[in-house]
Amino acid sequence: ESTSESRGALYNTILIDKKDRVTTLTLNRPEKRNAMSPELHAEMVQALTELAHDDETAVLVITGAGESFCAGQDLKKYFHEIRDTPAAREAARKNSHDWRYRILNHFPKPTIAAVNGYCFGGAFTVVASCDIAIAADEATFGLSEINFGHIPGGMVAKIVADAMIPRQALFYILTGRKFDGKTSRDIGFTTMSVPRANLMDTVYEIAEELKAKDPLALRACKEAFKQVDLRRISHEEALSWLTAKSDQLIRKQSQRGGTDGIESFLKKEYRPGFGPAPQ
Ligand code: ACO
DSSP states (O other): OOOHHHHHTTOSSEEEEEETTEEEEEEOOGGGTTOBOHHHHHHHHHHHHHHHTOTTOSEEEEEESTTEEEOSBOIIIIIITTTTOHHHHHHHHHHHHIIIIIIITTOSSOEEEEEOSEEETTHHHHHHHSSEEEEETTOEEEOGGGGGTOOOTTTHHHHHHHHSOHHHHHHHHHHOOEEEHHHHHHTTSSSEEEOGGGHHHHHHHHHHHHHTSOHHHHHHHHHHHHHHHOOSSOHHHHHHHHHHHHHHHHHHHHHHOSOOHHHHHHTTSOOTTTSOOOO
């Protein structure tokens, strides 16, 4: 039986639907293409903390409402509005990191990302933090940071370097070119890609398969894999380095002057998912 209605009321930016021990968490800001605002980050921390130890949840599915999976960080609410408010920025960064790496990445049960549509920038880390990622063939991926003159910060560069074929990763980082679901699978970023019409059936079939396994064994497999798979530097080191790099770049750009890519986006001068900011 589904409890989405009672749960939905708890949150403004996400929906939770429980059915036969498979829980579907939907990023639910379709009018903003499910971009991740500080509120969404705070709600994800709360929801995932609860679901991690929820007896009704054996498998977790994460997807997006409407035509988008997630348009990355909310360029307005996460970057622009709080950029001069250190305390709010600190809190948003902490929540943003916590739910994806501390909680989702180490979630005690199997997790599946169902990438139904747009997936840009910071959304790559949501996909990478899930154990399995199924993309719609028609989904659109892009490391669009270069298009507004930034690096794939937070942890994006690190997870892309870990997950993708290196030459492909750097190519998409440098060009910001879009790619589809099939390509996302070919370059190692997703597990498989299927026609959009079959996406959720495929995801729930896999969830059923996982439900039939020993949950303790699943958890141990995941922990073992993640332990041995840590590459040259730790997540903590990578996060600290990439955050510093991102701040350094912003400082240099403001010293240099010229167009601010985020401001141009907010003025609707271009779509970073599709190409660079006008100079
Ligand atoms: N941050 C804030 N608002 C966003 C974002 C975002 N990342 N993405 C979309 N929106 C908002 C738009 O501002 C617009 O709001 P409005 O209706 O109030 O004007 C609404 O969502 C719809 O966006 P459109 O651009 O009209 O939708 P469309 O379907 O044509 O394009 C697309 C969608 C391709 C996702 C485009 O909005 C885009 O390029 N977004 C930016 C994607 C991006 O570069 N993300 C990386 C962010 S940086 C990071 O994550 C580290």
